[in-house]
Amino acid sequence: MEIVAFCCQWCSYAGADLAGTSRLKYPANIRIIKIPCSSRINPTFILKALSKGVDGVMVAGCHPGDCHYSNGNYFTRRRLTVLKRLIEFCGINPERLQLYWISAAEGGKFAESVKDIISRLEKIQDKPFPKNSGSSL
Amino acid sequence: MKNQTYIELTDTLKQKINQLLNEKVVDYVIGYEKGSLWFKTRPFMIRKQTEVEKVIWNRFCQFNLSTFLKPISQRGEKIGIVAKKCDLKSIVELIKNNQVKKENLYIIQVACDGVLNWQKLENFSGIPVSKVIEIEENALNLVIKTSESSIEVLKSDCLLDKCLVCDFQHSTYADDFISISDENNHEIRNQTIPYFESLEDVDYEGRLEFWLKHFSRCLRCYACRNVCPACFCPTCMFDSQEGLWISKESKTPENYVYHLTRAFHTATLCVECGECERVCPVNIPLMKLNKKLAKEVKDAFGYQAGLQVDELSPFKTFCQEDTDEFK
Amino acid sequence: MSSNNPETKYFLLKKSKVKDLLNTLYKEFEIFVPVEEEGMVNFKRYKLNNNFNMEFTNTLLPPKGLFLPQQETLFTINYKKEELIEENLETSRRIIFGIRPCDSRSLTILDEVFKEKSEDVYYLQKRNNTLLIGLGCSNPQIYCFCSSLEVDPGKDSSVDIFLTDLGEKYLVTANTKEGQQLIKDLPVYFEKAGEEEITRALEIQSQAREGFSVGFAKKDTEIFRDVEIIFEHPIWEELAETCLGCGICTYLCSTCHCFDIADELAKNEGRRFRCWDSCQFFSFTNMTSGHNPRPNRKERIRQRFLHKLSYFVSRYGSIACVGCGRCLRNCPVDIDITRVIGAINHE
Structure with missing residues (x-):
């Protein structure tokens, strides 16, 4: 199982760091990409990852109200709500896209979130996007 | 005419x-x-x-x-x-x-x-446009005349979907x-046309198959983007010289990314004028995407594009009390 | 058998037998036939007993894609093994069944380009392996203007085998040795044509030359020989005002052949491919430095018309347009090459 995680550099990425330094265990299926803010997410990032056959995409940002840029994550929340409906309509199980709020102090929550998305994806019956059908780009 | x-x-x-x-x-x-x-x-x-x-x-x-x-x-x-x-x-x-x-x-x-849409005109009358000499209109019908015959078709059958x-x-x-x-x-207005409802009864794999089949035809001519009044970015991200977001090849998964991104970027801006679907040379049902997104935006934020100049688009604002389905 | 006499050029093929014929040819050839799908007719690979549609006016996409695919891999490389794997160019023998005279003419035009100086093996391999079975137009569509470009919609001698629709059957004309051979090998499908049928076919062929709604006079294209005059003509500005800059006209054109070559690299492997490109796109002429010699739609739309009507003529001696009418039918803003030629001459 392959999961791409987009983590905001102020909270969630630091949370992932903390999970590491605290030696917390979480599944190794995850590839983290650091982004400045969860609202930096362009739907293309998520769609691109899914179209290349990853099993799930996890977006992680600061808790609502705690955004480093005051309110970026509120926008993320609105956009992903709609994007989730769109991918569902276009044949991708919406469970494959998850959004978590993880602060820099929540190493434990980061590990839990990874476990959570894995357990959700394990329950899914339908196949992800066919692998390697796209370009190598 | x-x-x-x-x-x-x-x-x-x-x-x-x-x-x-x-x-x-x-x-x-x-x-x-x-x-x-x-x-x-x-x-x-x-x-x-x-x-x-x-x-x-x-x-x-x-x-x-x-x-x-x-x-x-x-x-x-x-x-x-x-x-x-x-x-x-x-x-x-x-x-x-x-x-x-x-x-x-x-x-x-x-x-x-x-x-009127000429392709619908051809389909419903069965007369190729090259044969038509004159079209007359009465209250509900169009009378399509050729050199040999004349056929009546319902006006509403030949109108663009949005006109209904x-x-x-x-x-x-x-x-x-x-x-x-x-x-x-x-009398011919206010019909409801099913755009995406039929697809909602299909399972995920069926839907993916449906879209991949349509997107596999895409030529990436970008007519849908260029004709769209809502696509007003000075440089489209798919034309960006700094990074290639999608391959130049017109491969199906790349087309999937392109079309979903296009639809999503114009969500809240799309007024459902249907130009993208009309100009598409390979008949990709793009309005299904646009209509679906418009419905989702309306359901989630109660917003409809193109009605008021001073209304704020829901993606440009937020509410702390927005429903958080991601807990 | 008399029908096997190599001097006989005219045969008859019953429409009811076409499917059997295709099923027989299928064993030896890869066949492309016009198939209607989602309301569009296009050349599709024939599979045993597949349905096909011979009552089409023309295919939506030109057959150029069967020789110059929208994308094709040239080679792949493997970094780990440090090896370069060239694409296998071998193709099975192919038949395009039902190609229209305008489209077969477009292939002769493309041949000039891909044969000039260095031969393009990717194109020529496919071209040399393909037998063309043409189908005459008895009913040109409203956007057709092939007659303005000296394409005969009723008769085509550049294809290997040419079919003229006689209602119940086709009159079959073998133009090349390969075509004659194919007919000779399959005598059960072809019978000798009588005088009467040949006369009727000739009538149908000449009828096809009438009834065009759009077009231009040949002498009107002469003005394009002088690039100096035409280059700064105000019409380009006018067209650029409404042109959307999409790629419909170039991608659906049966003679547009510009392509881009690009490399794509992944972790341990990479590949080089070529894919269609369009002169209507900004990126087509954009250079690494950021300079773009064709920065606006005016320059780009001028390029398309002048390439077809001027540059190509001085290089290869013919106009790079066959009058298939695809651009006219599909242009979202109704930019029409016949009107442009007319307007430059008469306004």
């Missing part, structure tokens, strides 16, 4: 454009002229009064001219624009998003009784409303 109402409307429209150019209210007017074939019209920038004679208004003026208000095709002049009710929604979105200033615009709304749900009312944002009478035959 003869229709007295449209002939009268054309005359009034010509007078109006003449007056606007004469009084230098505008630098040019975007309107329609006759196309190469009888069922086609072409966008036309009227700069000189001598050109006004070429202006037409008929049942085939389907192009949404507001796409020429995108800053990319503008030169800071004062523009007059001929608009149908549906096109006005696009103009409202462009004003709302600071792509064009209202004070630089003179909007001439012309009464429209629905736009249009109320054809006067928009408050128009500077001028050209009409003969206030009455329209409303």
